[in-house]
Amino acid sequence: MKLGLTCYGMMRYFRSDSNIFKQTSYPLGSSEKRARELQEPQRYNSFKGASHLSSPGLRLFRIHPQVHRPQLKRHTPTHNKTAPTSSSSSSISRLNSIVRHISPKMVSTTNFPAEVVPQAPEDPLFGLARAYKADNSPNKIDLGIGAYRDENAKPWVLPVVKKADEILRNDPELNHEYAPIAGIASFTSKAAELVFGADSAAISEKRSTTLQTISGTGAVHLGALFLARFYKGNHTVYLSNPTWANHHQIFKNVGHSIDTYPYFHKETKGLDFEGFKQTLKSAPEGSVFVLHACAHNPTGVDPTQEQWTEIAALMKERNHFPFFDTAYQGFASGDLVRDAWAIRYFVEQGFELVVAQSFAKNFGLYGERAGCFHAVTAPAGDASNTITRIGSQLAILQRSEISNPPLYGARIVSTVLNDRDLFAEWEENLRTMSGRIISMRDTLRAKLEELQTPGTWNHITDQIGMFSFTGLSESQVMKLREEFHIYMTKNGRISMAGLNDNNVDYFAKAVDKVVRESA
Template identity: 35%
Template sequence: METSPQCVNNTASLSVFHETPLLSLSQDKISNDAHDKDTSPDKMYLGAREYYAEDGQVWTMSVVRKVQRQMLTEPTRCLEYLSVLGQPEFNRAATALILGRESIAIVENRADSIQVPGADAALFMAAQFLKQWFTITHPRPTTVYISEPCWESHTFAFHGAGFTDIRHYQYWDSERARLAIPQWLQDMENAPEHSIIVLHIAAHWPSATDPTPAEWKEIAEVMKRKNLFPFFFVTSLGLASGDLHKDAFPVRHFVTERFELFCAQSFSKNFGLYNQRVGSLTFVSRDNQSLVRIRSQLAAAAMSTWGNPPNMGAHIVVTILNNPAFFTEWQHSIRNMARRLMLTREKLSEELRTLGTPRPLNYISRQIGLYVFADFTDSEIEYLKKRRHIHLTSIGQINMSLINNQNLPYVARCINEAVQAAGEHPASAQATQPSLLAALPVSQILSLQ
């Protein structure tokens, strides 16, 4: 049967990508666009990802500036490619930072890290590795558990790697405004053996609330008994409590309990290197032989993904971590940043209490890290945006570093008004709880990217 010239021409005129589906913009991109288009001189965007100083400008640590100046004047500085796994000194320093220099895993030579372009890159690479090799050890389809609510990139990474059984464990109890520890433990008890559990620490996104050390021990006990695999995700070590050791406790405890584990770590927020994309993927294995095999596979994956990681940000991080004077100065900056965030939370909570805000929000003073999670309804978020020109993230998080002595009273008044307005229509407010407080289907997660 001959093909008509018309059919040939029609086919030739089509793009080879004509069946590519169009994904919708992420909700936070829409929030940014709404802020940009807002013509009010009073508009504010409180959902930014960077740490801002009291003057409202993105803050750069003095110790980071020192190292940057030092780099510019180094006569022997070389611009050659790094190793595919990154700087060896950086990898050792990143491993020691999260595990502790005296960690039994380091002493026994069964822990290492590779340098990656940010924590999401570590998440992506580890998900690919686990899909290929973890499932060989356990040939049935492996289940992945992600917190509810969760960072949307977690689901995206594991779905993209080919995992089909992705479930949620209950993390946040909206009714009681606290961690859902009993439900979380029960979800772990019900999980199939050898499931992968993604654990976001220092501080959990979006709830800004982490388990206590005692609760982490309970979680580890259940996971050990059920042979569950921990995958830690750390975005801002030190900024949760101001204490590096305290923030790293969950990972270190699991290591002492002889878990094998992965840990994706970002250095963007705790070093202020937002556009340098500095991260690490740390892995702890049962023995050195397994460690060598893991490293070889990750090297091959890195070679085929980005070839060589960037140098500058990693050089700044390793210089600070390996120089005692710089390290002390960096720790001092971390403590001051965390202290300011905690104090601002307390001030905001007290201001809302003084205003008589109808819905109790005093729990935000107990939260940690860069953000506050007030569990706003969609109607409250919409009120703040439309009536007071205060723009938040899609689920209403507030970057606490953007709250300062000048704008705190105004922000508190606006939040109080929004909660009061929603209280006048409780039925509609209840119906518009933020969508991310429920488990999102993969299709919706993909549309958020």
């Protein structure tokens, strides 16, 4: 490490020929200094472990890493062993101050030691993606990715998105000014109509407010933060078991207590409806329940409309608060109205609720981070005033969190939602994506049944949306990865979008082999 004292062009060193450390200076380049250096080299090596470096007009010390601070010899006359004088102590103090100033890493410790800031584990999904990319096998299959892939396992840019992008790039009025805190109005208004319905009473009665967010994650975070600050009910948030992993972290980070409700039945590989209902009955009154509107992540298991009506009745009876997360509207079934049925039903029943909405999946805008957060108040004489107050507080929170939402993804969505022809084309694109996934479900089930793979596989087609809970164990999942280069999450969830006509046969045979070997 090079240490140089450049102030006033002076070179400093310390003498130790008395009890008091004397500090002597010579002008840089001085012939007198050079003569003294040659005559008394020990003075210039008074730092243990130091060596000299020269540069034009400047002499530097290199202090080796093992030396934490200069070790100075004090010569004490044998005839008079006295304690250091105050002048000596002052000199030592000055020296220590200089060392701390010019070499802080050698004498200071971090404010963030390992016991306070431990190494965080790698995100499982991103770690899985990294492992997949590092695998050189020509047979490798990525079933962990939460993004749509076409028949050739490539990302698919929706044709309607390409058209909207072209329109925007050719708009001479397009600029990059800040969006309003609440986002682009032409985007948020159409997003609300999409999820609630254009004829929704919540919209016509001005009982809803919408803010543009950083996709679904940002919407969930904004909603969690708002409830943590203002919700007067029970602050325990109930998440389905299992749920999207990020739900846990988001709600914990803003101070909510977390509990779970039974959701996936391991034996039937379907909905544990009785367990779900029991938790609705036993949870403290006024608890928050996070509900997946459609295409449940990670199971692909959705309640039927009849089951949703029972869920709503129990929640109303216990005064629970619904927090809907909708990331797959139109992508699950190919039908925008069907996939929004649960949310619209709850609004019709007069619930006060919030919705986190993402356009990552149904527009393929994963990296553009387009989303919305919606709040709806119950019908009442002061509902309009209530929602105005809620909107004002959401804007304050948004301002301190992200200030202004990003523009481009929202502009693409807005362009499509506000154009009748583009909207119709988008619906066709949605049917293309959902249709291919449904086809892969049918094909996979047929191949497993043709191979007579042990177990039942009807759950593959009973489930809906991008993901399927296969029922494979963690050991089977690891065997698929190690022997067949097939990558999926440890809980056996697969992304159906990762399967295609080129690899589904290979995957089915691999599953058949590992299931038989562990049967």
